[in-house]
Amino acid sequence: MSETLYTVTQLATELGVTARTVRFYEDKGLLTPQRAGNTRIFAHRDKVRLILILRGKRLGFSLREIKEYLDLYAADPTQREQWRDLLKKVQGRIDQLVDQQKALIETLGELEKLRLYALAGLDDAEPDKTRRAR
DNA sequence: CTTCTCACA
DNA sequence: TGTGAGAA
Numbered sequence: 781m782s783e784t785l786y787t788v789t790q791l792a793t794e795l796g797v798t799a800r801t802v803r804f805y806e807d808k809g810l811l812t813p814q815r816a817g818n819t820r821i822f823a824h825r826d827k828v829r830l831i832l833i834l835r836g837k838r839l840g841f842s843l844r845e846i847k848e849y850l851d852l853y854a855a856d857p858t859q860r861e862q863w864r865d866l867l868k869k870v871q872g873r874i875d876q877l878v879d880q881q882k883a884l885i886e887t888l889g890e891l892e893k894l895r896l897y898a899l900a901g902l903d904d905a906e907p908d909k910t911r912r913a914r
Numbered sequence: 915c916t917t918c919t920c921a922c923a
Numbered sequence: 924t925g926t927g928a929g930a931a
Contacts, residue, residue, distance in 0.1 A: 788916080803917090804925060819916055843924070 786822040795830055805833060810847050840873055 788799040805811045806820070810833055813820040829850060836846035849869070852862045 798926085799916090800926065801924090808924095818918095837924095 783823055786827065788820050788822070791822045791827060791830065795827070795834060797830075797834070802830065805830070805843070808843055808847065810843060810850060840877070841869065845869055 786794070788802050792799045792802045802811065803820075806813060811822075811826055811829060813822045813826050815821065832850065833843075833846050836849070837843075841849075849862075849866060852865060
């Protein structure tokens with residue numbers, strides 16, 4: 781039942797980040813690997829945590845937010861507070877993305893108008909080639 | 915190979 | 924939020 785352990789590089793490459801990044805996360809307090817002397821030893825729990833960190837990032841949360849959630853999850857005194865906190869953050873992120881979505885749709889609309897305008901302009905200024913062909 | 919620190923975007 | 928470089 782010996783648990784598989786990892787060095788920074790092993791864990792990092794396995795999860796598609798650099799060793800530098802993993803150390804960076806540790807420095808920020810998101811990871812707390814064991815130490816053998818001063819070299820880091822990562823256990824499976826660290827790997828799980830890192831996976832959670834990376835997922836949090838994909839969803840657009842800051843390392844700070846991810847750390848808060850991880851800490852709450854680890855401390856785990858009253859789980860209600862934990863879920864409330866997560867719900868709040870998730871809802872905030874959803875609101876943020878919806879706002880961006882609106883802005884994006886608006887921008888796409890403007891670009892489409894401009895595209896049609898440019899297209900019409902192109903038709904007015906017929907190239908010589910086309911003209912001679914008639 | 916690993917560690918840390920300093921600078922930089 | 925990371926990276927690059929240099930030193931140990």
